Structure formats: structure tokens, C-alpha cells
Amino acid sequence: MMRLFALIFIGIVLSAKVYAEDLLETTELSRRALSMPMPLLDSEQKLGQFAAGRSLFNQMWVIAPSSDEDIDGLGPLYNSISCLACHSGNGRGHAPDGPTEKMRSMLVRLSIPGENPFHSEPHLVYGGQLQEFAVPGVPAEGRAEIHYEYSTIALSEGETVTLRKPSIKLVNPGYGEFGEVLTSARIGPALVGMGLVEMIDKQEILSWQDADDANADGISGRVNWIIDDATLTRKIGRFGYKASIVSLNEQIASAFQADLGLTSALFPEENCSDVQLACQQAVSGGKPELTAEQLQAVSFYLQFLAVPAPRDQSKPEVIRGRAVFDEAGCTACHRPQIKTSSTAKPAAFANRLIAPYSDYLLHDMGEELSDHRPDSGATGAEWRTAPLWGIGLAEKVGDRVGYLHDGRATTLLEAILWHGGEGQKSRDGVINMPKADRDALLQFLKSL
């Protein structure tokens, strides 16, 4: 009898899981694979709110003044005209291949050197981010060139991989010499499952913290606690390469302000520094330029972008790859499953078991990946574990993609080989494992 109940219970759990996946995931494999609405939305929501948010996400914004007041306010300083420019197909950006190529889906963060290993101040003249474009009458801030140093690494069974290590050179300063400045290049990240990430159970993330590596496994992730200025409470940073942003709305609004120069209720100031007078005096597109309704629409769109369902999970190579992923210790940070909060909103997001393959903790990734720029509570070497869901579709949705924060890796294997610090042991394991296992590991990643 007990056995029968157990079977029924398992059946209910399994069907509930299938139901959840049906609601949140897409099986689309085309170039639109990362752009589909979650199936839980009804037809009206898909054609209405979701499409309206997508329209704003794709919108090319206009320099003020304009007769189209709903879409003006670009700049005065900006990196791109639209969100889509850096997140093509909602996938990943890429790094230029050399100094003569423009950064098309990448930007450079700036700050000045200081004593604090976790925080650094924005550049006094150029602010926290180099904006390469400006509206007429306002000087652009300059250009960032990317230079590479190449090296070759030998793997087991005679396989070799060439890696490129980037360095940033700032040129054509628009407001005087840059002086001593810390830089950090960032490609546009994939925008998968952000609504769900916001709803991950806080305790779940906290339970994986091991700041002092008490279990001596070489992994010592920690939460990036962010102080909410309004309430003076601390919250878990979940978004951004440094886990420095708490909410999806804040993530969106900060990108609008820093990357496109559009103010919002959350970021009401234009991105001009105290000495950028022409920038301060430029025509505004409204106060704020991005209305609350527009911010909400973009938020709705990103919140309800469907998560790609894993593929080929029954293929022997993928099954083997999954085992290799675990054996190599990757799952210590790239956690295969996380639970969402029981009080998540919308209710359809509550109590879901999702598979972003991240613990949303900061980890020391070693010297090679360090940008030596303390940022919002993270040291230069600390990076948030990159979520891997949808990573196998990156090349499907984008003509050209990069991996890691600065896009230095052009393949998944290169990305693995850059792991250092807490990821060093796994990386060494991958170098030395049989080629067939390595190939299986990559097949597994491509199935996500």
C-alpha cells in the first residue's frame, strides 16, 4: 500500500515538473530560441504586453528634441542606440578581434585606483563607464581599443587551443587625458530566465556560501550583499557579472541610464560627470526619459522570456558529458538545480525547480581572469558564477558570440581553460581528461 502511495506521489511530482517546464520553457531551436514568450502567458499577453516590451527592447532611441517624445532622450553620452545592439537575439555579445575593430556589443567600465579591495570610485571626469558616442554638440568620451596577447595551451591527446588575453587601451579622450584608470571590459550577457533568477529562494543561495572554504573543497563562494539605499537593508546581488544588482527592474534601468543615456525614476540623473558641462546642458528627453510604463513593459518582456529546454538529454554523449561535468567539479559552482521562493511573483514562478547552472555567488577566478578593478563589493578576481542555461544556443541566435565577461573566449572550451582560482582544479581536470570525455563535456554544455 505504502509503495502504491509512493508511486502515486512520484507520479504527481513528475507530472507537476513537466507542467512547470511546459509553462516556463521553450523547445524552439531557431534563431528565435531565446526570444520566445513563456507558454504560461495567454495569447493576449503574448501579443500585448510581451510584444510591447519587446518593441521597446528593440527600439532605436532618438536624440531629443523630437516630435516622437515617447522615444527620445538618447544620450547625451551613450554606448548604443538600442538594447538589442548588445543583446542580439537576447543572446551574448562579442569582443572585437583587435584594436581597429569597434566594440559593437561590448563596453568598458572605468574607475580610479584606491585602497579598498572591494570598491572603487568612478573616474572623476569620465564616470563609471566609457561612453563612446554622444549627441551633437557634446564630445564623446573616447574609444576603447582591445589588444590581445596570444598563447597556446596543450591538452591531453595532443589537442592544442590558442587563447587570447585582452588588454584595454583608451584612446581619443574627449575630456582630457584619462590618467591612471582601472578598466573592465564587458560584453552584453545573454538574457535568459531573469524573472526566475529574481525569484530564487534566498536561503538556497545562502546555503551554498562557504566564504572560508570550511569544507576544504577549494570552492569558497560568497554572496555579494548590496545595501538598499532606500531601506538600508542588505539584499543578495543576483544580476550582473559582479552580482552587484538586486532586482530585474534595477538591472534594466541602470543599463538604460549607463548604456543608452535614458533616465528613469530609478536613475533620474543623466550620465554626465561634474566637469562634462556640454553633457549637463544637453536637451533632455523628459523627466524621466523612460517612463514607468515603459520600464515596466521592458521588465515584463525580460521576466517572461522563455527558458530554453535542454536538448538531447538521452544521447549517450550528453549523458556522459553530464557525468564529466559533475566529476570535474563544475557543479560545485554551476549548480544544476535551484528552487524558487514559495512567495515568488507571479505565483507561477513559485516553488519551481529551475536549472540555471549557477549558484549566484562570487568566486575568485584567479589572476588571469582578474581585471584588478574592485567593483560594487567584488574584488577584481571575483566573478558571479555565469549561468549556463541557454549557452548551447548562443551561436544559434547570434552571428558572432563571445564567452566570459569580456568575450575573450570564442568557444566554450576556451572559456573553461580560462578558469583559474577556485575553478583551477576543474580546469586542470578538463586539460588532462581523455579527449572523448572533453568532447562529451562540450556536447553536454551545448545541450543546455
Place this chain on the structure above:
Amino acid sequence: MMKSLLTCTLACLLLFSGVAKAVTLNVMTSYPQPVVMVMQQAFEEAHPDIELNILWRRPHDALSVLLQEESENVDVIWMPSVRTFLSLKAHGKLAQFKQNRTGLPVLLGDTAISDPQGYFIATEIAGYGLFFEPEKLKQAGLAVPNQWQDLLAAEWQDNIALPIPSEVSFAHMLIDQLLQAEGWQTGWNQWQQIAANSHLMGRGGMFTTEAVLAGQAKVAFTMDFFAASSIANGANGKFIYPKQTAFNPAHVGILSAATQPEAANTFVDFIVSEQGQSLLLHPDLRKLPVRPSVYSQAPKMQNPFAGYIRHQYDYQTGLQRREYNAVVFDAAITLHHDKLKQAWQQWHQLQQNADADQQAALAEIKTVLQQWPVEEPAMDNDVLQDCAQRHDDVKKQQNCEAFKSELAQSFERQYDKALNMLAQLTTKS
């Protein structure tokens, strides 16, 4: 030694200045990001000495900005808006080209797609047609339409996605091409009946093609590139041009006040070159090239220059009455869509089993429904002019609104009358 050092220094300086001070070419466009991205990247790779600065504006805004005396510093204008180019040319804002246009047709059918005086040239064309999912049409027992008029039939009830011209800019030409082909009243009567079978699609970000993919409609009025890029990106749909349609050209022109005319000419050359035209085949773009030789790279793409599709359209007429048409569409259709749908649905229902007397009554009701109280306007018609300029002048806006209101009341009375007649006929039967 000294000489070689000097040579090297000069060369290095030149090289450095070449990289550091590429010419900035200001390009005003209304194209979406994918088009800009594909073209800009390829152009800058081909011409590293020229850097594009994209100034994005919708066509009406671009025109308003460029017609100002002290306008933004713009070298090139590149967008799908015949109206904008004609107006800029009329105001002396465009420079004449000196490009070699070998391989570029001037005409599509009988219609010039580039300016005969060479002030602007076509860069791509886009045609109107219908998007559907063949399997779903089959399941619903609907035959693939091959002319607009097929959609008048009762079986298309609630199965069509039709854009509203006052809210969806590409619909202006869609509406007018049928009026030009069928004549003013016949064309409008056909739109009335098609609209009675349709879901009207306004602004809001969704594409008509998505109404089909989401199952809200079985067929959508759209432009070829919306459908083709959707299909290239994985949608399981098909697009057809009806027997008679219209193609809308996009253009590029150089501003007479351009500060970088040489770089501007280089950009224009690139856009219409074999390479530039081939980029239109990118899955996110799928626009029709104006260079016929490029079609050999895309065997599935129909080549309008081959003459298989009937294209007949007077752009001047369409442009001058586009706002007027939009007002008439709203007055006759959008504002009374429920009544219009209801009336035609009842009419079709009754017609199925009607005897001779009922047929006569239905014929009378049809006449009421299809009364058309608006004559085809002359191009100097005051209301047409007021509606065309309603966004610039409050008085003209008021005049246009008054016309719309009066017309809307007239149509409402007409539809109410038809509904009453239908009710009486239903009671009798």
C-alpha cells in the same frame, strides 16, 4: 638613415592619424537595429577609414529635423519613406548623385523606383502580401488565397489580421494599392468586407504575422520581409504575393549640406553594390534587393523585376492621400468595427438559405452597407490637405477631425440601418 627614420616617422604618423581620425559620416535612418547592424558592420569593415554615426529618427521626425534651417549635421539619409525623399528633394535638401548605376533598374513594372533626376536611389524594395501557416489553413478547410478579393468570403470570418493604417504605418500603402487597382468605391467596399472578417491590429509592438503564429488569425496582411525574416528565423509559415500588389522602395540620398560628400558617396556605392545588396539576404533582414543579379543567391526569393508579379502603383497619389485614407478607414471601419462585423456576419448567415424574396432584401441591405458617402478626393481637396498637415497645424487638425466625426456618424447610421433591416428579415424568416 636619417631619411629612413623620417620616412618611418611620417608613415607611422599617417598610419596613426588614419586609425585615430577616421572620417565620421552622419547617417540618418529609420531602419531597425538588425538592418543597421548588418550594414554598418560590413561597411566599416570594408571601409575602415569611415566611421558611421547613426542618427535614428522616424521618417516624419527626420523630415521635420532636416527641413529646419539649422538642422543636425547629416550627410546621408537612408530609409524606407518615399514621402521623406520627395519632400527633401522639393526643398532642395538633396544633392544629385554621380554614381555609376550599371545593373540597377530604374523601373519596377512601369513605375520609377529611383528618382529620375538622381537625387535619391532605391536601395531595396518591399512588397505587400499574405502570411499563413499552410497546415493550419488546410485543417480549417481554407484554400490558399491568391488575390485580395478571396478574403471577402464568409469562411474567412475572424480569420484575418488586418493592420489599421492610422496606427501601423506600412498599412497606408496596403490600403491605397487596392483603391488604385479596383477604383475608389469598389476598393473601399472590398476593404469594408475584408475588415468585417478581420481582427484589426493597432500599434503595440506585435506583428500581424504573430497573430497567425499565436493562432489568433489564419492569414495576415503583411510585408514580405516581415514574413520572410520570421520564416528564416524558424516560423513555420508561408508568404505569397497576391496577383496584384504593390512594392515600396527604400532609398538613400546625400544631403546637399553634407560635410563629408566623398564618404557619403562611398556609403551609397556600398549600399547598392553587389556586396551591400547581398547583405539584404541575411535571415534577420530578408529584404528584396534592387540589384537583380543578387537574386541568383536566393533562389527561394521571388524577384519582382522578373515581371511575374503585377505591380501598379502611383506613389504620388498614395502619398498625398495617405492621411485622408487613414481618417476614412477609421471613420468607416475602426470606429464601428463591431457593428460592421455583426452586419456582415448576419448577412452571410441569412444568405445561405435565402429564398428569392429574402435574396432581394439582402441585396438591398448590401447596398445600404456598401453606400460610400465619400467621393474620391482631388489632390487639392481642402480636407485632404488639412488631414495631410493635421500634425503641424491645430486648425487643420480640427478640420480633419470634424470631417472624420461627420463621416463616422454617417457610417454608423448606415450600419445601424442595415442591422435593423437584418433584424427585421431575421424575424420574418
